[in-house]
Amino acid sequence: MGTILGDLFKTLGFGSAGQRNRRTGEPTPHPCLGCQDNETMDTPIQEIDKSNFKRFKNLDIVAFLRAAPGAMGDAGAVEIVTFDRCVYHANPDFGDISMDQVCQVCPPLKDCHFMTFGGGKIPQGWSTVYLGMGNYLVMKDAIFDFFSEAVEQAGFCTPAGLYGAWLDIVLNILSRPNWRKPKDV
Secondary structure (H helix, E strand, O other), rough: OOHHHHHHHOOOOHHHHHOOOOOOOOOOOOOOOOOOOOOOOOOOOEEOOOHHHHHHHHOEEEEEEEOOOOOOOOOEEEEEEEOOOOEEEEEOOOOOHHHHHHHHOHHHHHHEEOOOOOEEEEEOOEEEOOOOOEEEEEEHHHHHHHHHHHHHHHOOOOOOHHOOHHHHHHHHHHOOOOOOOOOOO
């Protein structure tokens, strides 16, 4: 796919959304939509475009990144993470999908209004972190405290540093043995 985060995951040896069998080293089956039983993905990120977006309308979204059209990294992108650790990518500004179609896949996005240097408006039940240079991370309140704690423990002190690590942090939180999705989310 070619995003910075996708390339980072490949470089780090993550397959199937980072899950590998510890004994064999083989990728574990990937639970994302479109995968068949026992099928694994070469990359942890599935592309969403105008030809397939309808398949992804009922995602159980925990976090998403919205990059402004001139943002650092994958300008214009929307990256979505679900509670089952699947990652999706669309680019309504430079890709083959409209913003309306992306908002059908990621409904909270249509209620977000971001300011130039952070801040803005997001839906109730969600929290936001400005990642610098036009990148906005929005996540369910249910995971925000875990995310903040992980960021503090890792010692991130600049948005740019966090920009390169947010996806790994979210996926790690969701893979913790003691993590359970709250019933009210």
